[in-house]
Every structure is written in C-alpha cells, then in structure tokens.
Amino acid sequence: MQSYTEENYLKIIYHLSEISNPVQTNAIAERIQTKAASVTDMLKKLSEKELVDYVKYQGVTLTEKGRLTAINIVRKHRLWEVFLVEKLSFKWDEVHEVAEELEHINSALLIERLDAFLDFPKVDPHGDPIPDKNGNFADLAFIKLNKLKVGEKGTITGVSEHSSPFLKHLEKLGLTLGKKIEIVAITDFDGSVELLVDNNKQSISREVAKHILISK
C-alpha cells in the first residue's frame, strides 16, 4: 500500500514519462509544487519499494509494479471525471481538482461499481482513454493537431492539457470534443494553424494545436 503522497509521485512520473524518459528530478518538482531536494528523498523511497528504477543524477523510470499502480490511479481519476460531468453536471474544466482528490479513495469494489454505473466508459470528458482494471487501454488512435497537413480533416477527440484557462480558450473558439475540423493553412514563421470549425475560420498557435488530439 502506498501513501497519498507516494501515489501522487507515481502518477506524475507516469504522465511525465510520455514526454521524456527517464524523468528528471526538476520536472517532477515543478509539477508537484515542491523542491528538488524533496523529490530526491521521495525517489529514494519509491526506489526502495521497487516502484521506480532510480539512477542518481540520471532520473527515474517506473517499474512494472509502479506503472500498474500509476495506471490504476489514472483509471480512478478518469472514471470520477466521467461521473462528475455526466451525473453531477460539472463542466469540462471544473472536474480536475475534485478528481485529483477522489482518485485516492481506496476501494476496488467502489471503482468496479462506479465503472458499471457509468456504463464502462472508454474515454474521460477530456477525451483521454480510461484503462480497464488490468491496466490495458483500448487503442483509439489519435494524432496531435499540429501533425496534420493542410487540407486534412478530422474530429477533436481529446486534449493533452487540462488547465482551466486552456479549456476555456478552446470553448471560446468552438473547439470542443466531437467537433469536425479541417486544416486551412499553417503559418511558416510561427507554426500557427488556421482551420475550419462549423464553417468558421479560426486561428490557433502551435502551442494550442499540440494539445488538441484528432482522430480521422
């Protein structure tokens, strides 16, 4: 069994692993709102528990055991997000903090029942995939919007950034889940993207495009 804090570290390491591997101390410190020294201490502890492989001055990788623990937390987080949005009428951008707390509730029965109650959803309200209880993801095949070429079409199925300002920005532009888009132009100089949504032309920065997930 892990503490609340240990679970948070595992989850953050899991998410950061998708960007860089191994994950650096400072990256964790920044995400978890703490100091690098504290992170080092925790990494040693997680390493002793065989939840991560940790090499001094190099960084950490999750062990299989650590990965499964992290995925389980992600599963709980995303199921709770579905619950909040679908059953309690939370908005897309209101759910994150509460789910951050709910994900640490410890009851296998609860999560199984919740999953069934929600009718076994495959994605959360941000379009992120929900792993099953064995840690397997249904593959959904999406691509980041900034990877699309001029003329290509697709449907918005997710985002990879969940901050409230970002989500509000998208909503204002009409770039919400399920919307069909088409790439009109890509600016050479800064990589910003012009696209069509609902027959409106919209322009977004490369930064924003990178966080929008598209399926075809």
Added chain:
Amino acid sequence: MQSYTEENYLKIIYHLSEISNPVQTNAIAERIQTKAASVTDMLKKLSEKELVDYVKYQGVTLTEKGRLTAINIVRKHRLWEVFLVEKLSFKWDEVHEVAEELEHINSALLIERLDAFLDFPKVDPHGDPIPDKNGNFADLAFIKLNKLKVGEKGTITGVSEHSSPFLKHLEKLGLTLGKKIEIVAITDFDGSVELLVDNNKQSISREVAKHILISK
C-alpha cells in the same frame, strides 16, 4: 481548513457528545484507535484553533465552529452512503468504510450536486438523519427500542451502531429498516426484549435494543 486527522477527531467528538458531555480522552482514544497521550496532544491543537473547549483532566466539548465542521463531515458521510447504496448497489453493511474516506473530499460544489443528484435525501441507509448544508436536521422523532414498553408498536427507522457484525445480526433476525414491530415482553433479569416481526417472535438483548431506533 482542517487536516484529515483533525476532521476525524471532530467527527468522533461529535458522535461521543451524544453519549457523554464533556467527552473524555480515553473514549476518543478507543474510538480512534490511538493512545490517550496522542489524543491529549490533538485536543490542545484543536483547542488552539478554537474548534473545541478543552479543560485539562475534564474533557472536551465542541465549540459552535467545531460543531458545524463536524456536522458537515457527518453530512458528507451520510450523503455518500446514500449514493453507494442507491446508485452503486452497495449493501447496508458495506458502505461505512468507504464513506469514511469519501467524507473527507473537499468540495462544496460536489456535495451540493451530489445532494441534488440523490434528490435531497433526509436519512442515510442506516436511518440516520442527514443535516442540510447549514447544519440543521429535519426532526424525525425516534426512540430507542429499549425505551418501549410491553404492548407498544412502532417501525424500525434506524440504528445507532454501524458495525458489520451488528448489521448482519439484525438482518438475520429480520429486523431491517421499515419493519413494523411490537413488544411482547421484557425480561426483568437482563432487560432482553421479546418482540414480534412479520408475525415471528424474536428475542434480542438490551444491548441490541439500545441501538435500534423506532418511530411510531
């Protein structure tokens, strides 16, 4: 804002207050599975935060501020119990531990929405009243079964003891929520009670009777 631990102390003190006032150190220690010395430490802390009135060697009472905090935790606990039973098909005696964790989730919006989702329930699955968000209880007027006299009738509307063995015992005897009962006899020597449920004669100890709540 209080810590998880502080919240637990307040809740326990609140519950024990119904039995004895002020509440003694040892009583808290026993309930919270800790040592008397630890309780003393915490009582000093809660006292400094003006959540309890604490007199050395005498015991504690909740302040108004402490009482409202405690009631809010009780409210959350009971609403979650309703959710678990009504929406996730938990059994009567399976909900307590999970609700014990859920009650510490911190979001006013979440609780308001949950309350509405559950259609503003007035009692939890054990028949205990759910306070509203201002801390007021709808008065439901019940009496403990051991206070009834021979020949009196009533309906089981709650219990004041929630351990799994106790609840299973009641279920086995057919003494579940909503059942109508009639007192047949009360033994002089140990206070045990004979009663009619569904036309069956059952006998229960005074201890058990004390924890069954009856409305007329």
Added chain:
DNA sequence: TTTATTTTTTAGATTTGTCTAAAATAATCA
C-alpha cells in the same frame, strides 16, 4: 578542455501526528 552554468544530491532542520514511560490529577473504596 577548462570554465561556467544548470541540475541534482547531501546534510541538517522543521512540522504533523504518533508513541512510550513516567508524573500528575481525579475517582474509588475500605
């Protein structure tokens, strides 16, 4: 390939909640 800069780690301290053992107070009872 040295030097400078950034990143990471160590060492020692702090806070929260807990503990044991011993001392202080209150309650009981002969």
Added chain:
DNA sequence: TGATTATTTTAGACAAATCTAAAAAATAAA
C-alpha cells in the same frame, strides 16, 4: 480520611514529508 486504582497529561523520541543551504555531478559554453 487516606490509600489504592484509574485516567490524563507531560516529557522526550520517532517516522513521514518537507524545507534551506551547501556540496557534488553533469551539461554547456568559451
């Protein structure tokens, strides 16, 4: 009442997670 017993508190220590300041290692730059 005075002695015994039970309850509660103090004193000092400990584990978890964090911090600051300084040292060590890795990376980048000149």
